[in-house]
Amino acid sequence: MIRQILPIIAAACMAPCLAAEGWLTDMDAARKEAAERKKNLMIEFTGSDWCAPCMQLRANVLTKPDFQQEARKNFVLLELDYPRRKKQSAEVKAANRKLAEQYGVTSFPTIVFADASGKPFGGFVGGRPREDVMKAMQDALKNKEALQMVEAEVAKASTDEARAVALMEVFKLAPRDYVDNFYGDVKAEIKKLDKDDKSGLKAADIRAARLQKERKDVQDYLTGKMTAKTPSAESLQAIRAYPDRTSFFRNPGRI
Template sequence: MRRHLTLVARAAILSTSLWLASLPVAAANPPGPGVAWIAAAADAEVDAAFTQARSEKKPLLLYWGAKWCPPCNQLKATLFNRQDFIAQSKNFVAVYVDGDLPGAQKLGARFKVRGYPTVILMNPEGVEITRLPGEADAPKVMALLQQGLAGGRPINAVLADARAGKKLAGNEWRALALYSWDTDQDTLVAEAERPALLAQLAAACPAKEAESSTRLLLKALGASDDGKGLKTDAALRTRIGKVLADPAASRAQMETLVNDARDITRALAPDEGADRARLVTAFDGALKRLQADATLSRADRMSALIARVDLARIELPKDERQPKLDAALLKDVREQVTRDDRDISDGYERQAVITSAAYLLGQAGLWNDSDALLKANLAKSHSPYYLMSQLGGNARKLGRNDDALRWYQEAFDKSEGPATRLQWGASYFTALVELAPQDAARIEKTAAQLFGEAAQDKGAFYERSARSLQRVGTKLVAWNSGGKQAAAIERLRTQLAGVCGKIDAGDAQRATCDALAKSLAAKPAA
């Protein structure tokens, strides 16, 4: 196979082999102190943890995350280090799966986890009790965890009873309301059916469980496809308006309000006009209170400010780069970012907050501020390649394509871990094809490098890694439109077919790899 490769492709494979040979064996990096975390990256290791759970008659808590992931770092900074979490950990077997460890992506397929972070509480037999909401503030997550540890029923049984109209206990309604629907991965319900299900649950929830009913309704609105899902009316707008006006009620719904403000607003008021303007004003008032709430984490307060900017942009195209925002709002943005950058001392919190702050500055049109913040934090971040990707994104949005490619390449070069490297490499490759399609040598070299790294990764065709490689394949097919790059595509297809041929025929990855290689062999569109 190799004799058919160009010198460019051969050089890529050689550099990949040298890079992989230089890597140290992945070291354990527990998500937090004081907890007896068990590192797992293979079925046998997880099975051993379940054996321990059955022996000790304890549930098992599975945490799936990655070093660079901002929400994962937020969990480390606000939940896993809490004394009550550490104390409760004695009542469960704690397992963490680093998505970059060998075999981790296969475990992702086993437990239907894709997004980082995902936190699942299971009984000793492996039945899910619940998925914990990583976006909720820590006290709510702790309440749901304690409920599960106290003998809570599996969430699928609770949902089945709710759909059948059976009576549920108050804590079961709270379990449904706080369930991490965003990381459900079609475990309980298909994503397309989620808004209707959440609305159904909200309507069935008894009046005495008003907080749970409101949370389910807000989640339904937030998931309703930019105003095209649920039918709304004046009565529903009035109900949500009362939540926004009530400090206690809006605080109780904090994470849903700050994360879904724009979608909720567009669902309740799909058209421009007085109804939407009133709703935006009411929402902004609630978000201002949350932004100033010292009981919330810095990340949550930053999210409230991001939501305010999102609402201020609601009548603008999503890709507007230079929005004209109120001077007072811009002042709030600059002051909060400056204050957080100055005051944060915890590395996990910095990774969570500064990345959000840089996004916020860009959304506000303060691109120079965003770039400056990211550059100043490169040396302070334990995963600087994440910030480099943001710098690449900023440059691309502003039409600075050479700068964008330089940052994307540096982010890929500095990235660590097999799954992360494939993900960052796919992002760099996508930018290459879209911004410099004429650079055939560079495109082929990068694709060959990624296929070479996949060959060295035993889990490259599972979950996140598989999707990264499929993105590369899709871009290669588009690049070869009309057969313009047929020779390069054939060399890459030959290389990939060789990778697939080394995967055991009984391994589920083989079919994924073969399908990707076959897609490169397909006749290109004219």
């Protein structure tokens, strides 16, 4: 009897971590497997029961045996689902929500190629045919190799100037969408070493902060002037009355 029950218990324990087509569904389990097998992660952020491009990508590419055979040479496959009708435990919902925030996911499907720790080195957003997905995967692997080469140059740098130059190469290769959350240490060290701001990172941060403030000012202004029930004519008048701040952006160096 015990021998008959054990396989059932084991299957029930494994089910939450394994998607229907062999994709893992738990980040910790995927990281562990990737580290043990010295592979990377291919992370799929999907809305499996409502997102049409997600369903097409999965049906036409991600579940195909030939694609999975090729992908598994270098990647552990991880599906993070955000369904609307399918049941999920509160723990899975919370964990997936946190990961979506960490990776800055704003639309589905989003595919992230990352190392075993979860640090991205490539990815794409939206549905794509098999050829494009394969190309994106190969481009990401090439980018990881390039990153490893320049990271080795960082380790060998003997002066602050040489280190800053090498770090800047890392920064250039880092996927733009993941710089702040995953390469923030690189950016911070460049700014620290680059006292004359030859990289332009300090100036870029100042401009970004000003733009963010401007957006908030606009939002606060419009919130104070109109509501959902405000007539169109009044809304248009309020928009036209907003102060002209184009001179602010013509002189980004002015405080």
